[in-house]
Amino acid sequence: MIWFILFMAVAIGLCLRVMIRVRTQTKEILVFLAFVLLGLADWITIFTDHKFKPTHLISMLLDFVGL
Amino acid sequence: MEKSKLTVWQFFVLTLSFLIGTSFFFTPGGLIAAAKQDAWIVPLWAGTAGILAALVWLHLSKLHAGLSIVQICIKVAGRPIGGFFALLYIFYFIQLAAFITRNLGDFMKQALMPLTPLTVFHVMFLFVTGYAVFKGIETIARSSELLFLIMAATFIFVLCLALLEWDWGRFQGIFRMDVWKTMKETSSIFGFPFMEGVIFLMLFPFVQSKKVKSSFILAYAVATILLSFSTFITIGVLGVTRASHDTYPFFVIVQEIHIGTFFEHLESTMALILLVAIFIKLSIAYYCSVLGICQLFKIKNRFWITIALILLISGLAMGYDNVVENIEFSKKYDFAYTILYSMVLPCLLLLVTWIRRIRNKRTEEPAS
Amino acid sequence: MNAVFQKLAVSGIMLCCLTGCWDRIEINELAVAGLVGSEIDPQTHEQIVYYQIVNPGAYSSESNGRSKAPVYTYKVQGKSKGELAQLSSDTLPRKLFTDHYQSHIVTEQYARDGLRTFLNYYERQFNRRSSLYLFVTDSPLSDVMMTFTPLEQLPGRLLRSLVSNTNNATGRISLKSRVKDLVENMDSTTLTMLPIVSLKGEKPILSANRFDDINGNQSNLVLTGAAVFKQDQMIGKVSLWENGYYNLLKGEAGNFFESILLDDRVVDLYAHKIKTKQQLTLRNGAPVWNVEITAHLALRNDEQTEKLTWDNLSKITDQFDLKLMKTSEKLYAQAIEKKWDLFGLEEEIKYKRGNAWKKLQQQENAWAQTKLHVTIKSKIENIGEIVDPYKGGAGNGKE
Numbered sequence: 001m002i003w004f005i006l007f008m009a010v011a012i013g014l015c016l017r018v019m020i021r022v023r024t025q026t027k028e029i030l031v032f033l034a035f036v037l038l039g040l041a042d043w044i045t046i047f048t049d050h051k052f053k054p055t056h057l058i059s060m061l062l063d064f065v066g067l
Numbered sequence: 068m069e070k071s072k073l074t075v076w077q078f079f080v081l082t083l084s085f086l087i088g089t090s091f092f093f094t095p096g097g098l099i100a101a102a103k104q105d106a107w108i109v110p111l112w113a114g115t116a117g118i119l120a121a122l123v124w125l126h127l128s129k130l131h132a133g134l135s136i137v138q139i140c141i142k143v144a145g146r147p148i149g150g151f152f153a154l155l156y157i158f159y160f161i162q163l164a165a166f167i168t169r170n171l172g173d174f175m176k177q178a179l180m181p182l183t184p185l186t187v188f189h190v191m192f193l194f195v196t197g198y199a200v201f202k203g204i205e206t207i208a209r210s211s212e213l214l215f216l217i218m219a220a221t222f223i224f225v226l227c228l229a230l231l232e233w234d235w236g237r238f239q240g241i242f243r244m245d246v247w248k249t250m251k252e253t254s255s256i257f258g259f260p261f262m263e264g265v266i267f268l269m270l271f272p273f274v275q276s277k278k279v280k281s282s283f284i285l286a287y288a289v290a291t292i293l294l295s296f297s298t299f300i301t302i303g304v305l306g307v308t309r310a311s312h313d314t315y316p317f318f319v320i321v322q323e324i325h326i327g328t329f330f331e332h333l334e335s336t337m338a339l340i341l342l343v344a345i346f347i348k349l350s351i352a353y354y355c356s357v358l359g360i361c362q363l364f365k366i367k368n369r370f371w372i373t374i375a376l377i378l379l380i381s382g383l384a385m386g387y388d389n390v391v392e393n394i395e396f397s398k399k400y401d402f403a404y405t406i407l408y409s410m411v412l413p414c415l416l417l418l419v420t421w422i423r424r425i426r427n428k429r430t431e432e433p434a435s
Numbered sequence: 436m437n438a439v440f441q442k443l444a445v446s447g448i449m450l451c452c453l454t455g456c457w458d459r460i461e462i463n464e465l466a467v468a469g470l471v472g473s474e475i476d477p478q479t480h481e482q483i484v485y486y487q488i489v490n491p492g493a494y495s496s497e498s499n500g501r502s503k504a505p506v507y508t509y510k511v512q513g514k515s516k517g518e519l520a521q522l523s524s525d526t527l528p529r530k531l532f533t534d535h536y537q538s539h540i541v542t543e544q545y546a547r548d549g550l551r552t553f554l555n556y557y558e559r560q561f562n563r564r565s566s567l568y569l570f571v572t573d574s575p576l577s578d579v580m581m582t583f584t585p586l587e588q589l590p591g592r593l594l595r596s597l598v599s600n601t602n603n604a605t606g607r608i609s610l611k612s613r614v615k616d617l618v619e620n621m622d623s624t625t626l627t628m629l630p631i632v633s634l635k636g637e638k639p640i641l642s643a644n645r646f647d648d649i650n651g652n653q654s655n656l657v658l659t660g661a662a663v664f665k666q667d668q669m670i671g672k673v674s675l676w677e678n679g680y681y682n683l684l685k686g687e688a689g690n691f692f693e694s695i696l697l698d699d700r701v702v703d704l705y706a707h708k709i710k711t712k713q714q715l716t717l718r719n720g721a722p723v724w725n726v727e728i729t730a731h732l733a734l735r736n737d738e739q740t741e742k743l744t745w746d747n748l749s750k751i752t753d754q755f756d757l758k759l760m761k762t763s764e765k766l767y768a769q770a771i772e773k774k775w776d777l778f779g780l781e782e783e784i785k786y787k788r789g790n791a792w793k794k795l796q797q798q799e800n801a802w803a804q805t806k807l808h809v810t811i812k813s814k815i816e817n818i819g820e821i822v823d824p825y826k827g828g829a830g831n832g833k834e
């Protein structure tokens with residue numbers, strides 16, 4: 001996991017550098033960061049063995065609504 | 068924003084591949100287990116329901132010409148609520164993309180390359196699809212135009228070989244189902260593949276021709292018939308007993324093709340067809356999620372969003388432990404889950420649009 | 436330069452991820468199984484599997500391929516089926532590769548105890564092909580698996596050829612003798628027939644010197660009959676000759692061979708282009724199974740002394756039709772007596788529509804009341820090279 005986080009940190013850093021250099025909109029950088037962090041969080045849940053299962057969430061919600 | 072155009076034929080191919088692409092492979096087994104010899108009838112009524120739903124989407128899109136579902140949400144329900152709806156749709160598309168990716172991984176790992184880690188399939192495939200997505204919908208449409216022909220030709224070729232095992236005796240006991248019970252048991256087929264077509268609400272604006280309606284409906288009709296046909300073939304070639312016990316009945320059919328002692332082991336061709344089908348389907352779902360995000364946040368360049376989604380989709384695709392979980396979810400919740408996006412929300416949007424129009428007319432009338 | 440370097444770097448990284456690398460298989464690391472046999476140890480109830488591994492050394496050009504065993508048989512014993520494949524790594528110096536094996540043999544005892552767990556295990560494997568032939572053996576499995584077979588040196592392929600040859604020559608073994616045909620009848624009342632293979636002679640010759648022995652028959656594998664399966668369980672056996680008739684009635688025999696007697700003289704006939712039509716009808720409230728067979732005949736041997744004429748030919752076909760009809764009826768009655776539903780009649784009655792059938796559907800074993808009505812239409816197409824047989828001294832009228 002350490003390697004994964006390190007790799008991602010470097011990759012995100014590189015991406016940000018490129019983005020700033022080519023003058024991407026601030027909004028775009030923010031959205032990009034938001035989705036990357038979401039993905040990263042998801043991957044960390046996988047590595048820590050507390051897998052986030054979207055289907056579980058959906059089925060729980062549906063059961064809750066009672067469909 | 069992108070100013071691409073799709074021809075009617077391209078749109079037809081996209082819709083058809085999206086609907087039939089993976090479902091011909093994954094649905095017949097479950098249908099046959101539930102409806103036995105009559106399983107081929109099930110897609111017919113599900114497809115009819117799909118066409119009805121398609122009419123609703125087409126109407127919604129006609130009322131807001133040139134706008135995608137994300138833009139319609141914002142226009143109709145305003146920035147905060149509409150934005151929330153749009154976000155819901157985007158997550159639906161992302162989830163769909165993850166689901167398709169996982170289908171690919173499961174199949175490849177179980178049937179062909181058991182030693183390769185799942186993520187490798189996912190990430191590699193997402194890179195390829197991501198490239199197509201970055202290049203835009205026209206690229207996707209053109210590549211699927213080409214791939215579709217290859218896919219269809221290979222499929223027909225393999226099918227002809229498989230027909231050697233055909234036996235009408237396997238249909239003994241046909242037309243004996245309890246319609247209501249079967250409909251309940253096979254409700255997931257409404258969701259997958261037919262209601263998933265709601266994703267095309269993102270692509271309608273790209274088709275300039277007025278024939279979009281007929282080509283979309285036609286694609287639905289053809290997909291329905293093909294799905295019914297492939298279920299029919301599965302029953303006739305593999306038999307009800309075996310088809311209802313297998314995870315991938317179509318794969319088994321191809322695996323067992325023998326022409327003499329020299330022409331066998333054709334399963335890689337089947338994998339090839341499936342890979343192409345998944346490529347088309349995934350690129351549509353992936354493209355729509357990227358496009359939705361870009362439209363919602365008014366971003367001009369798709370590149371960075373595409374990259375960011377690879378991480379998220381490959382992560383979500385790992386959100387199942389095995390195929391059983393996947394099958395169980397489809398069976399129990401897929402119907403309710405897709406109906407929310409494909410019927411409830413569009414109908415709500417339609418309703419609000421009508422109310423607004425009526426109100427607008429009333430306010431306009433006194434002025435004129 | 437920079438751009439080129441970037442592209443190279445990207446493709447390098449991509450190459451590292453290529454999926455094939457994980458699953459690459461070196462052919463030199465594999466033990467390719469050609470024939471597999473399984474049984475259950477009667478004492479310990481443990482599973483025993485014999486893997487017949489193809490010996491690539493026997494086929495390589497360097498060693499001239501002479502007097503070397505083309506296959507080696509390994510025996511693995513363990514508590515469960517899944518364990519066996521894993522346990523094979525203790526004995527096999529190479530990785531067991533079962534994707535391409537040709538035939539599977541089970542012992543009669545195993546078949547009689549029921550093959551359900553075996554079939555489920557087998558069907559679960561993704562690399563399996565259920566289109567391979569399944570054999571039952573009434574000889575000791577260890578002997579069968581350790582038999583060198585001359586001419587066709589891979590026993591797995593030999594068995595496959597035996598099935599197709601027999602099917603071609605006499606129709607006595609159906610091509611539907613595969614694992615999948617057994618699995619397809621797992622949920623039904625229709626019976627399945629699988630070939631029985633036996634070892635000729637007492638003990639097999641264990642050395643590859645066997646290939647230098649001229650006697651091809653000695654200690655070789657032969658087909659000797661067919662095993663009758665109800666679902667996954669063997670419930671009886673029939674001779675090859677009987678099985679020929681059952682295949683004919685089922686419509687699974689494309690060819691057929693029978694000898695008839697005409698005025699005490701033998702006529703051997705080979706039937707081909709056989710077409711079978713079956714229909715279940717009701718006659719006076721009782722089910723009748725109508726089978727209509729058409730066949731083209733070839734005259735293989737004719738010991739009559741007359742010249743072939745219209746009249747004589749029609750006598751031959753009439754006698755042939757009669758014999759087939761009589762024998763089929765006799766064998767059909769025997770099957771019914773043993774409560775063998777070889778032709779899926781029970782299912783067919785179950786799915787019939789109409790009030791008249793309802794009564795039968797409520798009765799248990801109604802199918803056993805079914806009468807057989809066979810009509811056979813044959814015509815002689817091929818009489819061979821002579822029309823008039825050589826008579827020698829036997830009444831040529833020139834004395």
